[in-house]
Amino acid sequence: MQCLSVGTESPVSSIMDSWSPQALVQKSQEARNLAYCPYSKFRVGAAVLTSDGSVFTGCNVENACYTAGLCAERTAISKAVSEGHTAFKAIAIASDLEDRFISPCGACRQFMREFGSQWEVYLSKSDGSYKLMTVEELLPCSFGPDDLRARPKNH
Numbered sequence: 001m002q003c004l005s006v007g008t009e010s011p012v013s014s015i016m017d018s019w020s021p022q023a024l025v026q027k028s029q030e031a032r033n034l035a036y037c038p039y040s041k042f043r044v045g046a047a048v049l050t051s052d053g054s055v056f057t058g059c060n061v062e063n064a065c066y067t068a069g070l071c072a073e074r075t076a077i078s079k080a081v082s083e084g085h086t087a088f089k090a091i092a093i094a095s096d097l098e099d100r101f102i103s104p105c106g107a108c109r110q111f112m113r114e115f116g117s118q119w120e121v122y123l124s125k126s127d128g129s130y131k132l133m134t135v136e137e138l139l140p141c142s143f144g145p146d147d148l149r150a151r152p153k154n155h
């Protein structure tokens, strides 16, 4: 696997010429290490892989006004979308949990689903082991962009 960083000290994104789940999980672990979580002390990181091979990472960003905080998954996806990427292959999620796979919250599942239901989600443990699920498996019978397009024309 070859990772080429774009930028210098703190790249916004990087390119994975040939990616592997392990490498994406590692990226999510690196993002986890940057988590801003002074209140929960629960570090989470995410790394999203775009269809062109770019990787965007994110961590949870908490706030003294608790409800203003943001999850790692939505941070990573928002970074990608704001850089012009809306086609995703996979996302890896990391935490410090040793005995269970970190699982995205409901809001993040819906956020992922906006960009398709058939892409891959790697839920990992702190040792780097992972479980693969699809967005569809995490959020079955979901509501998405197509549902809005299907609304009656008279309403």
Ligand SMILES: [Zn+2]
Residues within 6 Å of the ligand: 071, 072, 073, 074, 104, 105, 106, 107, 108, 109
């Ligand atoms: Zn979330």
